[in-house]
Amino acid sequence: MGALDLVQAHDRELLARIRLGDEEAFRDLFRRYAPTALALAGRITRDPNLAQEITQEAFLAVWRSSDAYDPGQGSVRAWLVGIVHHRAVDAVRRQTAEQRRAERALAVDPPVDVAEEALEGIEVPRERRAVREALAALPPPQREVIELMYYGGLSQSAIAERLSLPLGTVKSRTLLAMRRLRAALMEDAR
């Protein structure tokens, strides 16, 4: 069993305890993933207060609906991050300034900046470095689509319109980019 498997097993155990109403298990899960959740919500919404609210509500949703987790669909982390992402994207799409936000998201701080690691300090967790490097290695047109969709909260149609691309091109770029990311993650897990 690799380190990633151990982490996933521990997360599942935490969730099982949360189902039984164990607040300490909830705190453990919160400490482990709230920084990532808050970073993601902040990245998508560009609003620190809204990001905090989304993070809170996402974790409360985990507490309320822990039995909705299906191990067959992925790790606890993927499930939790998915809840945060979904809520943040919903929030952004409700706002009329969607386009401007996405532009700002790309203009201010591109998510893939390997050089940023030097500013962050010494330790960049291995997995994060692996994803960043994989993102940085993507052909720019593929990376652009992934960033607009995941960090910008844009739908495939909105991206096609924005980039003046056929919808099929957006889909194929998304698929190719995700394959590369998955391959990088699998390589890192070995």
Add this chain to the structure above:
Amino acid sequence: MSGRVDHEEIEALLALRALGGIEPDDERRLERAMASHGADCPECRRLERAQAEAAAGLAVALPPAELPDGLEDRVVAKLSGARARPGRRRIREITAVAAVAVLAFAAGWAVRGARGPAVPSTLAGSRVLALQGAEAHLSVAYRPGRTGAFLFGSGLPPAPSGRVYELWIIRDGLPIPQTCFEPRGRGGAVLEFVDAEPRSGDTIAVTVEPSACPSAPTSEPVLSAPIGSV
């Protein structure tokens, strides 16, 4: 079109869904395609997991945010107000309250109550409290002193796009979130379990809220009733 969607297309649609960019038409196409492969299709499940993990990796790629002081404690403080799964030992009590709710509803209790004063009605040791306000007939059935209640009724119109209804118990002016819900079917039927003792508050209210289901209301109640001490 009768051809079976292959795994490559399913993979492409799963990628869009994992990244949050899928359109409703493609979402339905994906659901149909996966259903046609069967719930136990190992390749579909593998692809689903893989796309979810890759998308989560994109979140991990971001520098983790520094948590504001006290955020963890604030979230934990809300756990008791959040709807939790009912324990097995309470199923019998909950079932009893549900039966009261169904009986009261079938007897037109909610309809009469909604037109009259918002006083609790008694049936088999339980109470039925009618909410006043919008053109809907909603009531809350509960057993005094016991945790667990049912919100039930009909005639509630669909919430506006991107919004849901949210139930609150208000205690000393502080709204405590209970559950978010949407009416079902053409009749706007509602039947929701509430994991709380209504008498822990002084008012029960329903508001229309963003679908994120906020922990504090953002609008005025569309339905409400004083709980009283009986």
